[in-house]
Amino acid sequence: MDTQLLTKIQQTHLAVWNEKDRTTRDALMQTIYADDIKMYDKGFILSGSAAVSDFIDTLFAGDADFTFTLTKPMESTQHGARLYWEIRTGPQPNVLTGMDFFVVEKEKVAHLFVFMDAQ
Template identity: 80%
Template sequence: MDTQSINTLQQTHTAVWNEKDRTTRDALMQTIYADAIKMYDKDFILTGPTAISDFIDTLFAGDANFKFTVTKPMESTQNGARLYWDIRTGPNVLTGMDFFVLEKEKVAHLYVFMDAR
């Protein structure tokens, strides 16, 4: 991945996870996520942008102060990339990493790793 592609993916992914307006968020998702994207969490798998956007809605519903922040610049290798982040939820901070597998220049698989608290 070239530097511009990495920066675009990082910025758009961050915007997606911070966007409260569903219409705006879904439009952003279309630009970087494949139609059949799968998001893997240790407890569940979500399939498709709609399911991921529904999940983000539940995060905002649970905490109006939810904030996704990048902690290190995205790094890539071949068709993969990783992004370290933290999530502020009220007084708590969760940390973790997203690992992206890209196919045809869009995220086909998103693996979410949450650090232990």
């Protein structure tokens, strides 16, 4: 995966997960996520960019101070990439950490695997 695409995915993915405005977030998502993206979490699978955006809405509804940041630069191999992150929530930050693994097809994220570290 070329550096330019990797940078675009990293920056836009962070922007998507921090964007509270649904219209802005959905427009950002279209630039890097396939319309039929699959997001895999330990307890569920989401299908389609609308479902992923709905999920992000629920995170903000639960905690308006939700902040998603990367903890080290994204790394890639062939058509895959990983991004290590942390989430801070609330006035007294509670930190969650994990990793997202992306499968990229036709220069868009087709599959997003979310791994949360044990708390």
